Amino acid sequence: MPVTSIEKDLDALTMTIVADFPVPVSRLWTAYADPRQIEKFWGPPEYPATFTRHDVVAGGRSDYFMTGPDGSSHGGYWEFLDVVEGESFTVRDGFSNDDGTPNTDMPSMEMAFAFEEASQGSRLVTVTSFGSLEQLEQLIAMGMEEGTREAMGQIDDVLADLASFAAARSTEAQVLSETKVRVSRIIRGSVEQVWRAHHDAELMKRWLLGPDGWVMVTCDLADSVGDTFTQEWERAGGGDRFGFTGELLESTPPHREVTTESMIGMEGDPSINELTLTAVDGRTLLALVITYPSSEVRDIVLGTGMVDGMEASYARLERELVAV
Structure with a gap:
């Protein structure tokens, strides 16, 4: 299990997740930048994600949906606020309606991803900032913490699959x-x-x-x-x-x-x-x-x-x- 710690700060309205991986930072970054790879782990195992857009550049956007065991679809989006290639990116993360528009009835949050070198390979520090204590409590109650652990637990298999990012792979x-x-x-x-x-x-x-x-x-x-x-x-x-x-x-x-x-x-x-x-x-x-x-x-x-x-x-x- 790559997640080493999850800390919630109710005063700062943040949740910080630290995860360690036995691969170089560049490999971990590629797993998040490539839609073919991130969709293998972004959703919990029973809610796999499909990314229909993934622009990892400041001002870019990602659109995705998770498919439940009953065939139901749950949409989400990222708006990229800042990107430092190979090092970090920050997104506005929210829920989407069926037509892809933001679901304003649900909370959105800011997520900052930092990719760092570590003694065993690489470390990913994700800091999620919430708009209010009510939003934080609502998303925690919806299973955000457990879902994150399950989702990130799938990354090891993606990172081990070198064919997923081999430069010689054909179209x-x-x-x-x-x-x-x-x-x-x-x-x-x-x-x-x-x-x-x-x-x-x-x-x-x-x-x-x-x-x-x-x-x-x-x-x-x-x-x-x-x-x-x-x-x-x-x-x-x-x-x-x-x-x-x-x-x-x-x-x-x-x-x-x-x-x-x-x-x-x-x-x-x-x-x-x-x-x-x-x-x-x-x-x-x-x-x-x-x-x-x-x-x-x-x-x-x-x-x-x-x-x-x-x-x-x-x-x-x-x-x-x-x-x-």
């Missing part, structure tokens, strides 16, 4: 809901390099090609929110042209952007693509959450070999960055 897709899929890949390169690779047309034409044998013939980028983009490919030598178009909805360089995406010539509602880039141990975790119009569209797209094509493209991207 993977995880179904998050009926319509959401998260595609993830660790890229050898900085966040700034990977962001530029998604916003330099000539560079994109060299790596965003999918399987061998295709060329990108059109790469018109959206520079500002509200602009549209067009991307088209065809087989080397010509033929079988296809492409996508969409609109830039949000942009927070160099960490996050949101776009719509529709296949040219196809009717129907667009997909929504949420790209997040997170620095992890000198590399970049690329996470793309795709929201499809329906589960049927989701399954059709996944069945096309999309993930294999993305892996081929990201492998080319790495070669481009290594050559710089």
Whole structure:
């Protein structure tokens, strides 16, 4: 059990949790920065978490839900107030309604996470600050202390699973809901390099090609929110042209952007693509959450070999960055 102490200060309205781990600080930080890993331990064992957004950057946000044994869903969010990469972050933690908006009927709290070196490896000190004694007592009565112990007791298994954060791991897709899929890949390169690779047309034409044998013939980028983009490919030598178009909805360089995406010539509602880039141990975790119009569209797209094509493209991207 990694938790070594839990102290409640009723005068300061805080609860401090200290936990020790036999791994380097960088490994522990990655477990919290990578949505694929944090969702394996953030909820108690009987209430596993699913993160649909996880922007570990000041001004960023995380959205998640915990699924109970009876199938019930319980939403939560983090608003990142401060982030010092590899060392600490502070969030506003609260409950969410079914539509993702904050549940103002429930208390929110500020949580500060500090990652420190320790004699046996690393130490995590989490200080939760409550708005009032009533809030503190309410959340303790709801089982916050016991839930925290159970949740953190799962971290050891995640930290021992080195494959979960190996830089050589290939692109993977995880179904998050009926319509959401998260595609993830660790890229050898900085966040700034990977962001530029998604916003330099000539560079994109060299790596965003999918399987061998295709060329990108059109790469018109959206520079500002509200602009549209067009991307088209065809087989080397010509033929079988296809492409996508969409609109830039949000942009927070160099960490996050949101776009719509529709296949040219196809009717129907667009997909929504949420790209997040997170620095992890000198590399970049690329996470793309795709929201499809329906589960049927989701399954059709996944069945096309999309993930294999993305892996081929990201492998080319790495070669481009290594050559710089």
